[in-house]
Amino acid sequence: MTTAYEQGLQTVAEVIASLQHKPGALLPILHGIQDRLGYIPNDAIPMIAAALNQSRAEIHGVISFYHQFRTTAPGKHTVEICRAEACQAMGSRQLEAHAKEALGVDYHQTTSDRSISLEAVYCLGNCACAPSVRVNDDIVGRVDADKFDKLVEKLKTQTLEVQ
Amino acid sequence: MAKVFIPRDTTSLAMGADQLVAELTAEAAKRGEQVEIVRNGSRGMFWLEPMVEVETAGGRIAYGPVSCEDLDSLFDQDFLKGETSHPLCLGLTEEIPYLKKQQRLTFARAGITDPVSLDDYQSLDGFNGLKKALKMDCQSIVDEVKASGLRGRGGAAFPTGIKWQTVLDAVPTKDNQKYIVCNADEGDSGTFADRMVMEADPYMLIEGMTIAGLAVGADQGYIYLRSEYPVAHQILNEAIAKAEAAGFLGENIQGSGKTFHLEVRLGAKAYICGEETSLLESLEGKRGLVRAKPPLPAIVGLFGQPTIVNNVLSLAAIPYIMSQGAQAYADFGMGRSLGTLPFQLAGNIKRGGLIELAFGATLKELLEDFGGGTFLRPSDACSTGRRPTGCLHA
Numbered sequence: 001m002t003t004a005y006e007q008g009l010q011t012v013a014e015v016i017a018s019l020q021h022k023p024g025a026l027l028p029i030l031h032g033i034q035d036r037l038g039y040i041p042n043d044a045i046p047m048i049a050a051a052l053n054q055s056r057a058e059i060h061g062v063i064s065f066y067h068q069f070r071t072t073a074p075g076k077h078t079v080e081i082c083r084a085e086a087c088q089a090m091g092s093r094q095l096e097a098h099a100k101e102a103l104g105v106d107y108h109q110t111t112s113d114r115s116i117s118l119e120a121v122y123c124l125g126n127c128a129c130a131p132s133v134r135v136n137d138d139i140v141g142r143v144d145a146d147k148f149d150k151l152v153e154k155l156k157t158q159t160l161e162v163q
Numbered sequence: 164m165a166k167v168f169i170p171r172d173t174t175s176l177a178m179g180a181d182q183l184v185a186e187l188t189a190e191a192a193k194r195g196e197q198v199e200i201v202r203n204g205s206r207g208m209f210w211l212e213p214m215v216e217v218e219t220a221g222g223r224i225a226y227g228p229v230s231c232e233d234l235d236s237l238f239d240q241d242f243l244k245g246e247t248s249h250p251l252c253l254g255l256t257e258e259i260p261y262l263k264k265q266q267r268l269t270f271a272r273a274g275i276t277d278p279v280s281l282d283d284y285q286s287l288d289g290f291n292g293l294k295k296a297l298k299m300d301c302q303s304i305v306d307e308v309k310a311s312g313l314r315g316r317g318g319a320a321f322p323t324g325i326k327w328q329t330v331l332d333a334v335p336t337k338d339n340q341k342y343i344v345c346n347a348d349e350g351d352s353g354t355f356a357d358r359m360v361m362e363a364d365p366y367m368l369i370e371g372m373t374i375a376g377l378a379v380g381a382d383q384g385y386i387y388l389r390s391e392y393p394v395a396h397q398i399l400n401e402a403i404a405k406a407e408a409a410g411f412l413g414e415n416i417q418g419s420g421k422t423f424h425l426e427v428r429l430g431a432k433a434y435i436c437g438e439e440t441s442l443l444e445s446l447e448g449k450r451g452l453v454r455a456k457p458p459l460p461a462i463v464g465l466f467g468q469p470t471i472v473n474n475v476l477s478l479a480a481i482p483y484i485m486s487q488g489a490q491a492y493a494d495f496g497m498g499r500s501l502g503t504l505p506f507q508l509a510g511n512i513k514r515g516g517l518i519e520l521a522f523g524a525t526l527k528e529l530l531e532d533f534g535g536g537t538f539l540r541p542s543d544a545c546s547t548g549r550r551p552t553g554c555l556h557a
Contacts, residue, residue: 023447024428024466026448027431028429031390062449066431066432068431068432084352085352085510086353087352087510090538122350123351123391124391125173125358125395126174126177127353128355128512129177129212134391139176139394141177
């Protein structure tokens with residue numbers, strides 16, 4: 001019987017096979033893996049290196065350069081708070097303090113029930129309706145503490161339904 | 164049947180446009196009203212989003228910002244017929260002073276069209292520049308861009324025509340390959356003009372890049388898009404697929420025998436990749452480290468080959484220049500700064516949004532006449548550009 005982890009590596013192999021022919025394929029491959037698995041497992045690195053005829057150090061170097069790529073599994077949902085200037089002018093510092101307290105985590109951490117990972121982001125281009133938050137692929141504008149709590153409540157309810 | 168427009172751009176979605184569409188559809192069904200909803204781009208009046216427009220014989224009537232709670236009263240007061248009595252009614256969209264006072268060239272179609280409709284695009288001058296370019300030789304296209312006075316809109320204001328000439332004259336070292344790269348890594352806070360082009364009028368960027376390809380003999384283009392823009396990513400991919408299917412991209416464009424392929428590549432949260440040489444490194448699948456210049460990317464660019472790297476707004480200005488002629492573009496602006504510039508108001512301001520004007524507007528006009536002053540507390544200073552430009556006292 002294959003474990004979930006082995007299935008994940010099978011997914012990695014599929015992503016690599018579908019994209020490795022592209023010029024400059026490494027970023028598309030890393031995005032492809034993270035889109036499917038939520039992160040890039042360490043065991044994917046030698047597989048990518050072999051397919052692209054590069055060293056493992058080179059692959060690791062690229063993964064660690066870009067803030068978006070992660071090598072540990074995230075929570076069920078990723079919540080990103082914008083820390084750029086326009087959002088700060090509209091109170092995003094107070095919002096992030098509230099978010100950290102409400103979730104009981106700091107940036108780059110995941111809540112203990114593994115429902116939400118908290119990340120920082122620098123500009124979502126929604127600067128005219130700041131402060132902005134990204135929840136998975138959705139962007140939400142004019143977020144205050146109250147709106148943030150409602151978003152989190154919705155995410156946690158969804159998590160329970162899935163389980 | 165009433166025709167209603169509700170935008171699908173990032174800001175409208177962030178302010179609840181999808182939920183509004185769902186509830187408006189349900190309410191219309193409940194009341195037995197026939198409604199056709201078009202998901203257009205934003206007009207750039209972001210403090211009014213989601214802004215709902217209704218088509219009438221006299222033009223579109225706007226309502227905004229509309230929340231789901233307003234739907235009952237809007238239906239009661241016959242907004243589907245363009246009745247103007249509702250407190251959220253803004254009158255004719257085109258007559259709203261914020262929009263009326265602008266000089267829109269690059270953003271002429273923004274918010275008017277469904278961004279992925281080829282029919283809408285073509286009904287408003289779309290692809291006319293490309294059709295002209297297909298009949299011209301490379302040097303004539305480059306000459307037209309030079310004559311327009313267009314300068315790079317990424318910030319350095321380098322004359323676009325000169326850059327194109329350099330790439331046209333450069334000799335590739337491998338497979339006769341040149342590239343067109345669009346820098347869509349719009350990372351500075353307070354900027355969203357590139358996003359608005361990509362989300363409201365993606366075919367304009369596609370057309371501009373295709374013309375650039377014809378001008379210098381490049382058959383491959385990449386849009387390097389920041390991953391913080393998921394909505395733009397979705398819309399660009401839809402538009403590219405439709406343009407390919409209709410013969411405006413890919414092999415044998417419009418039966419001309421010319422080829423241009425276009426692909427969107429995502430960044431991965433690295434601010435430095437907005438710098439053109441680190442962007443090229445990233446496209447090649449490497450860490451986004453800055454290259455030494457010279458050699459210029461125009462001569463040794465992507466994968467070592469001659470490459471045009473232009474900002475979204477520079478490429479988006481090309482279809483107008485080709486279709487209306489270089490002089491029509493050069494007639495806007497002043498001195499050596501020709502054409503128009505999109506200003507973006509954001510942060511602590513009442514009416515945040517995008518304002519396209521010819522070069523020469525004053526800060527006071529922008530902040531007070533358009534912006535309407537501050538949103539929260541009074542402001543002591545403002546930033547007039549990207550982070551490196553610092554702040555100005557009020």
